[in-house]
Amino acid sequence: MPFNLRLLLPIFVFTFLLSACQPAPKEYKQTLLVFGTLVNITIYDTDASKAAAMIKAISDDLNFMHEAWHPWKPGPLGRTNTLLAQTEWFSANPSVMPLITLGQQLWHDSDGLFNPAIGHLLGLWGYHQDDPPQGPPPSANEIKKWLSQNPRMSDIETKGIRVRSSNAAVKLDFGAMAKGLAVDRVIEQLKKNGIEHAIVNAGGDLKAIGRHGDRPWRIGIRHPRQDGSVLAAVEVNDSESVFTSGDYERFYTFEGKRYHHIIDPRTGYPAGQSTSVTVIHPQAAVADAAATALFVAGPEQWQDIALKMKLQYVMLVDKHGQVHITPAMAKRIDWLGNDVQLKISQP
Template identity: 50%
Template sequence: MSRCRSVMIGVLLLAVLVGCSRPTTYNQRIYVFGTLVDVTVWGIPEDQARARVDELAQAFQGMHTAWHAWRPGALGDLNEAIAQGRDVEVAGDLVPLLRQATDLYLKSDGLFNPAIGRLIALWGFHKDDPLDGRPPPAPEVVATLVSSDPGMDDLIIEGNRVSSRNRDVQVDLGGFAKGYAVDWAITSLRRNGVEHAIVNAGGDLRAIGSKGEQPWRIGVRHPQGNGVLAAIEVQGDESIFTSGNYERYNEHQGIRYPHIIDPRTGQPVQGVTSVTVIHHNGAEADAAATALVVAGVKEWPRIARQMGIDRVMLVEENGIVHMTPAMAERVAFQGQRPPVQITPLP
């Protein structure tokens, strides 16, 4: 007999691994990056799969330490040096992250901006702990920081030495590092002979291959409830990343302040509940999902085109769903179909 095996994949996605459950499926859960990372490997002996995933777990812990913006580590040391107006030699594996983050910052017209760590901290979103209902920061304090215009293009990278033209830059890779780590993990698994796997970091994932003759079937969680909004089948090599404003937020005197900050205003983004993208690269998908939330209903098609993302689903707070034609071909809504607008990219 066959049986269905389902795996809850965290914050914004539900992955249902559809097919015949066999002993060659191996799953391990790792807590890192402030979230649960699920690694599922199919088609190789369990002892080999366990060894490969154990290697990933060790590497993930090293990345988490090195890339944390406020704790001791490579990125924390860089931020301290920037605040003091000096350059610093950083670990070699941090430089590619900074370069790719800068490239995505430029492609997004600055809407994906890891340099606004000070703004993130100002709103209290720099902590792993639940938010405490604190009042929002004073408008004049936010305005002063926004006026200094910190951006990734302020960084000066010369070999492994990094400095900044702007002391208000504080690099926070939280909207990008998980995607980069997922890409690294898939590359590592492939290098070690794994052809079929899912690496899911807190609801954002990259899948390769398939589960036997069946595709990986991914459920996109409904941003206004606990159910599934839509299902997407993945077979081959694709990443699905979602950025949303409905699970991590601060609420003060009945007003909700989501954690995604618009770098142009210094204010939490309102009006968009979530953005889901499908792309071949996890880091690019991760950054794009955040940028498109910030872009909002009017600007997301232009920013998606600039970032090379052709499969996008944006959900407004009023429940209206916007999709590119390419995404509409892949999405199967579950339950009652929401109002949908199909928007070609310019």
């Protein structure tokens, strides 16, 4: 074989083989400071210019939802709260109606442990202000007075966009559901625009569509008590969301005592038996509200609430570090070699 052919042949063969391959799909990632949190969007196997345009549209939409659903600033929900206190019929802005109707359903399904009507109580604890609370916590009398008013989602009546509360103490705060609903909407927007593989992570809670190439999306669940370490990993199927509520997310310390932001509507005080609850569900709004409701329910009652909310995938870490988990969730979790005290039980 002539010298030049000996050299050219392998090059030709190599080039031919390469041409048979598909170029590796690119991951497009963008981080946004929107919706009062950090939103990470990962889009897989989509043209970069299309992904960038989508992310711009998503950012605008999230900003709109953040303003519309803000519980105490002027805006559609802020106005709704002002008018609910007057206990007369009024026309609410249509943008808040999905929150109210879904909020009522989830309040009912969770036996009232997810209660978006507790805005005044959250205000007493200092969570209705721009600056993080420093304390002191509300007095026992203030809590007692609020409990006697007993604001619930069933106090609200709706007829189309006409709304009325029979209880002046109702103040809506959808902080435990709005992020989920926003993530659901973002995912819908991506799908409608032909994006098939993506993850939207809003402040640590996420929903995924499609896959990462030839494998499912793989998610790390952070340890509630060990900085920077991961408790477990889970593979997420198409259109599944993973939401966690934890006592480490927002809290303040006053006179040596720590007060976190997940308030038990039955007692008026921060729920004290859980450190984190993770829920996997097709609807991010349901996963969001359920994680809060089960956190409040704690290790003794979570199964009842999970059953009522028809949840299949739940993991609760209690204050002693024991992990309470449904059999379906246990099958999906990779403990990454962590030594975990497991209590598997069917709701």
